[in-house]
Amino acid sequence: MNKKTKRYNGGRDPDEKFEASMIGKIALFLGPFMLGIVIFTIYPFINAFLMSFKENFSILRNTFSGWGLANYRKVLNDPIFLSGLKTTIKYVVIVVPISLIISIVIAVLLNNTRRFKAILQTAYFMPLVTSTAAISLVFRFIFANEGGLINKIITTLGQTQINFLGTNRWSEFVLYIFGIWNILPFTIILLLAGLQNIDPQYYTAAKVDGAKTLDIFTNITVPLLSPTIALVAIVNSISAFKVFDYVFQLYNKPGPGYNLYTIIYYIYEKFGGTKPQYGYAAAASIVLFFIIAVFTLLQRVLQKKTNY
Amino acid sequence: MEVRIEDLVKRFDDVIAVNKVNATFESGKLIALLGPSGCGKSTMLNMLSGIMPVTEGKIYFDDRDVTMLSPDKREVGLVFQNYALYPHMSVLENICFPLKIKRVPKAERIEKAKEYARMVHIDDYLDRLPKELSGGQQQRVAIARALVKQPKLLLLDEPLSNLDAKLRVEMREEIRRIQRESGVTTVFVTHDQEEATSISDYIMLMKLGVKQQFAKTRNLYNDPANLFVADFIGNPTINQLHGIYEKGNFRPDAYENAIPIGRYQIEDGSRVVFASRPESVIVEKKNGKTVMEVEETYVSGKDTLCVLKAGDGRLRAYVDNDSAPQEKDLVSVSFRDRGVFVFNEESGERYYE
Known part of the structure; x- marks a missing residue:
């Protein structure tokens, strides 16, 4: 840091105060970025926040009857929203822990392997560099009724084929697998980075003390990896709460029987469709925002706790 | 426990880190592996602990051949240079860890x-937690963790190099006290x-x-086996004059008189x-014998160190x-x-004479 300052200052005292012209330069460099943030993030957020309190809001005429909590009352009592919330929470509770456990195992194995490293890296990196739309097509093929890969195997084994994409129970199952599979690479990369930060001397020390592979995993690796695990769990939960695209890409609708209707789907439908209800959509967005905010706070607490 | 090494060799590709070393470490003693960096002393320690495989030769603990045994089967305690205390465990948990691995009941291991x-x-x-301790305290925890499983051999890798000067003197006396108290054969x-x-x-x-040379500490100073040993041990370093030996006289290159x-x-x-x-050089008033000029003098405590030309x-x-x-005086040596x-x-x- 200090070195950099010195180089830019051209030998002047690094403690010297920024000159006025510097502020102009800083504004010039940061300006476009700040402008983008204000236009595309801050302004819409504030607007949505305000919109959620406007009753009987019409976006075309920009009129509303007054401020109040009517939108929230409506949304929180809407059985469709509540079932969407339920579906979303179920998705988070299933996908995040399972993907995390699989990722930890894969990351630890990858971290310990010397052979096939290149092949394995390509393999786990695949979902990250391939478009999810393309992957969803592959998934549709794999789980298809007629000629689908899995159903072919099932029928070859003499079992009756399963309607994976057309029934509520199985479509949910396919979505979870799709979600887990998509989340793995990012999770593994973060965990691998975390693993590489662990001083190998701890493993040596534990080995001298007679610790076996499993002892080392539970007593050394997992606790020392816990800051990364906490981070990944929270980040994944946040993105899982916003699940929408996976459902849409797999089924073009909220599941075969409207069974995979998530919160974002609710917001999406309230904003668009033939009879948009912007107030409800904004209120639902803010509810989702607060759910995610709680998780973010949780992450801060956890990270402070696991800071060695 | 006595440690015996026979023709110990460690090779890394083309580099020979340890070359045919033989030695017997007496039971209950404190032994130092000393040398400049790259001399193979840490490699020796790692081979004794079992972390590093041996290329050739044998290591015996008493009469047991441990050359091929893994670290945990050798019953050694190892203190790392930077202590390697588990950062997520308290001091007590750190010391307990080797016993926890051995499935010692909780009450017993805490007591121990x-x-x-x-x-x-x-x-x-x-x-x-380790981060809340000073370097010297971390060192103590690391030693306790190494000793708690009652090893037959305690190994310390550069135990004092991470400490400041004052603490270093204090800790080295502590290491000696702890070694005496536990009676465990110790190599550092x-x-x-x-x-x-x-x-x-x-x-x-x-080197x-x-x-x-492998000898009692005193003998290394008083009876060095070669020039390297004589030069390495002792502060200030030993005086060296190059020249020719002739009939009981030494003729230095740099000086006219024999x-x-x-x-x-x-x-x-x-x-x-x-x-x-330096303490074996006798300086007297000029009396006709080997005469030299005093170049500089440094007073240190009760003695003065004279640099003679x-x-x-x-x-x-x-x-x-x-x-x-005084400086510039002519003296006989x-x-x-x-x-x-x-x-x-x-x-x-x-x-030899």
Whole structure:
């Protein structure tokens, strides 16, 4: 840091105060970025926040009857929203822990392997560099009724084929697998980075003390990896709460029987469709925002706790 | 437990880190592996602990051949240079860890850990995390963790190098006390000759993977096997003058007069190094014998260190403050019998009288 300052200052005292012209330069460099943030993030957020309190809001005429909590009352009592919330929470509770456990195992194995490293890296990196739309097509093929890969195997084994994409129970199952599979690479990369930060001397020390592979995993690796695990769990939960695209890409609708209707789907439908209800959509967005905010706070607490 | 190593060799690709070392470490003693960096001392320690496989040779603990055994089966305790305390465990949990791995019941292992915590004087800090401890305290925890499983051999890798000067002196005395109290055979690695000579019973001095001398600490100073040993041990370093041996006299290259040094088993005309400890140089008023000029004087405590000009060479001598000469004085120089050695200039081998 200090070195950099010195180089830019051209030998002047690094403690010297920024000159006025510097502020102009800083504004010039940061300006476009700040402008983008204000236009595309801050302004819409504030607007949505305000919109959620406007009753009987019409976006075309920009009129509303007054401020109040009517939108929230409506949304929180809407059985469709509540079932969407339920579906979303179920998705988070299933996908995040399972993907995390699989990722930890894969990351630890990858971290310990010397052979096939290149092949394995390509393999786990695949979902990250391939478009999810393309992957969803592959998934549709794999789980298809007629000629689908899995159903072919099932029928070859003499079992009756399963309607994976057309029934509520199985479509949910396919979505979870799709979600887990998509989340793995990012999770593994973060965990691998975390693993590489662990001083190998701890493993040596534990080995001298007679610790076996499993002892080392539970007593050394997992606790020392816990800051990364906490981070990944929270980040994944946040993105899982916003699940929408996976459902849409797999089924073009909220599941075969409207069974995979998530919160974002609710917001999406309230904003668009033939009879948009912007107030409800904004209120639902803010509810989702607060759910995610709680998780973010949780992450801060956890990270402070696991800071060695 | 006695440790015996036979023709121990460690090779990394084309580099020989340890070359055919033989030694026997007596039971219950404190042994220092000493040498400049790259001499193979840490490699030796890692092979003793079992972390590093042996290329050739054997290691015996008493009569048991442990050469191929993994670290945990050797019953060794290892203290790492940077202690390697588990950062997520408290002091107590750190000390308990080796016992936890051995599935010792919880109450028993806590009791034992506390016992060793008391021994290393860290029992007031049991609930702290390693990051909340000073370097010296971390060191104590690391030693307690190594001792708690009652190893037959305690190994310390540069145990004092991460501590500041004052703490270093304190901790080296502590290591000696703890070693005496536990009675465990201890091997430690250091590059600091003062550290090694101040606390160890025996020192193995190494250079480029080869054992130079393995002897009682005192003997290393008083009876060095070769020029490297004589030069490495002792502060200030031993005086060295290069020249020719002739009929009981030493003719330095840099100085006109011959110095009588007595009969050695050396062919006349051989090139030798005449080495003398600063306290073995006798400085007297000018009396016609070997005369040198005093270049500089440094008072240190009760003695004065005089730097004498011997032609182009320099000799350092300790003189009592009361009889110390002034700078530019001309003095006569002679040598005591003790602390004076003659070495082969080329091989560094020592010649005996």
